Amino acid sequence: MAKVSIDASTCVGCGLCEQSCPEVFEVQGDGVAHIKSQNCGSCNLQEIADSCPVNCIKVS
Numbered sequence: 875m876a877k878v879s880i881d882a883s884t885c886v887g888c889g890l891c892e893q894s895c896p897e898v899f900e901v902q903g904d905g906v907a908h909i910k911s912q913n914c915g916s917c918n919l920q921e922i923a924d925s926c927p928v929n930c931i932k933v934s
């Protein structure tokens with residue numbers, strides 16, 4: 875199963891990942907995205923990681 879992580883020191887909180895998959899990503903009060911769940915049945919998490927403007931989402 876894919877393991878998703880975010881480098882919080884690089885994330886700029888743009889919200890793109892959350893818009894793409896709010897089941898997995900949430901930009902919280904600290905201004906950076908957090909992982910809510912490792913799984914989404916319908917999203918391609920690698921595609922979302924590739925669309926992050928600062929490339930701080932890793933799918934391994």
Ligand code: SF4
Pocket residue numbers: 880884885886887888889890891892899901906907925926927928929930931
């Ligand atoms: S797309 Fe990338 S920079 Fe934007 S909120 Fe998500 S993790 Fe942060």
